[in-house]
Amino acid sequence: MEKILEKILSYNKAWFGLIFIGSVLNAIVLKLSAFNNVPNISIWCFLVGFLVGIIAHIRDKWLWI
Amino acid sequence: MDIANSPSEEFSFEKEKAIAKKYAQRFQWEMILIGVGQACIWLSLWPLVINEIIPLWSGFIIATICACFAYLPSHEAQHGNFSRGNPKKRWLDSFVGNFTLITLIYPYEVLRVTHMKHHAYTNDKEKDPDFQTSNAKSIKEIVLLVLDGTSPDYEKYKEVFASDKAFQKAFDKGVKIALLLRFALMVMVVLYPLQTLLLWWLPAKLGSIYTTIFFSYYPHIGTEHGRYKNTRFWQHWIPRYLNHSMQLHFIHHLHPNIGHYDEPKAIEELKPFLIAKGVPGAEDIPDRVTYNPLIKF
Numbered sequence: 001m002e003k004i005l006e007k008i009l010s011y012n013k014a015w016f017g018l019i020f021i022g023s024v025l026n027a028i029v030l031k032l033s034a035f036n037n038v039p040n041i042s043i044w045c046f047l048v049g050f051l052v053g054i055i056a057h058i059r060d061k062w063l064w065i
Numbered sequence: 066m067d068i069a070n071s072p073s074e075e076f077s078f079e080k081e082k083a084i085a086k087k088y089a090q091r092f093q094w095e096m097i098l099i100g101v102g103q104a105c106i107w108l109s110l111w112p113l114v115i116n117e118i119i120p121l122w123s124g125f126i127i128a129t130i131c132a133c134f135a136y137l138p139s140h141e142a143q144h145g146n147f148s149r150g151n152p153k154k155r156w157l158d159s160f161v162g163n164f165t166l167i168t169l170i171y172p173y174e175v176l177r178v179t180h181m182k183h184h185a186y187t188n189d190k191e192k193d194p195d196f197q198t199s200n201a202k203s204i205k206e207i208v209l210l211v212l213d214g215t216s217p218d219y220e221k222y223k224e225v226f227a228s229d230k231a232f233q234k235a236f237d238k239g240v241k242i243a244l245l246l247r248f249a250l251m252v253m254v255v256l257y258p259l260q261t262l263l264l265w266w267l268p269a270k271l272g273s274i275y276t277t278i279f280f281s282y283y284p285h286i287g288t289e290h291g292r293y294k295n296t297r298f299w300q301h302w303i304p305r306y307l308n309h310s311m312q313l314h315f316i317h318h319l320h321p322n323i324g325h326y327d328e329p330k331a332i333e334e335l336k337p338f339l340i341a342k343g344v345p346g347a348e349d350i351p352d353r354v355t356y357n358p359l360i361k362f
Binding site: 009012015016019020023024026027028061062063 | 209212213214215244247250251254255258259261262266
């Protein structure tokens with residue numbers, strides 16, 4: 001159980017991307033009328049967030065510094 | 066410097082310590098008020114913003130101010146300056162230390178043990194957890210380090226101090242709080258995404274940048290190893306009331322138990338000692354520090 005938890009936590013940047021960035025992006029696009037007619041926009045937002053998180057996980061940092 | 070063999074009897078460590086001790090007695094009620102007060106104000110922003118009693122942008126500004134006030138009360142707690150060695154009052158250190166740091170999303174125990182190591186190994190590249198930020202090349206570097214979330218790399222210091230059992234125990238305790246804070250952040254962002262971004266995450270980042278610049282970077286620029294050499298007196302265009310008087314941080318490194326608001330008076334009395342011991346910038350300390358904004362353009 002502890003090892004599973006450790007494995008999950010080792011992907012913390014990916015989870016942060018999916019949940020935090022995804023939720024924020026989703027909230028922003030829902031407020032913008034330009035995205036009103038885009039199908040499955042919420043899925044795309046969470047996917048972008050997850051992608052950003054996965055890239056940060058692979059690079060082990062968020063910014064290009 | 067071997068503090069047992071100070072340069073002269075007139076400025077002996079014993080005399081210095083006796084003066085410092087006078088200012089390390091008072092109950093730090095102001096810090097408790099600031100710590101608990103800012104956290105309560107910050108908590109109250111959530112219902113106010115969610116129920117649209119105040120706009121999100123004003124909540125963001127207030128939350129950022131709260132975040133800038135959040136670290137110092139925890140810092141006093143880290144040094145046990147609320148309990149003052151009384152075991153019955155240790156809960157006060159723990160309560161204020163943990164509660165005030167919710168705004169900054171930092172675990173108190175991790176900050177406490179790593180801060181103790183910062184005091185023990187100031188400016189040591191391998192062992193000082195604040196080395197990366199206190200020896201940064203520029204403010205821009207600090208901003209990027211804090212935004213990236215890699216400053217300081219606490220996990221590295223868990224390995225560095227692997228043989229220190231007390232450090233490990235407190236660190237592990239802090240990690241649990243860190244996970245709890247992170248979990249709370251994730252729950253809140255799902256429920257209230259923009260509010261969580263602008264009331265918690267971004268203010269915490271801005272508060273951390275402010276804290277790192279004034280608590281870590283400026284006081285240690287160009288300083289060396291050694292008790293009297295690792296922190297400096299400095300002046301700034303910002304009045305000291307807006308940067309938590311961190312121009313006076315050197316006295317904290319010499320005598321961490323002096324209460325924050327008692328530091329100016331302690332410095333006034335200890336000034337001859339500080340000059341004699343060669344504290345960087347000590348010659349520029351004004352005779353009257355109390356009420357002096359210490360502005361320099």
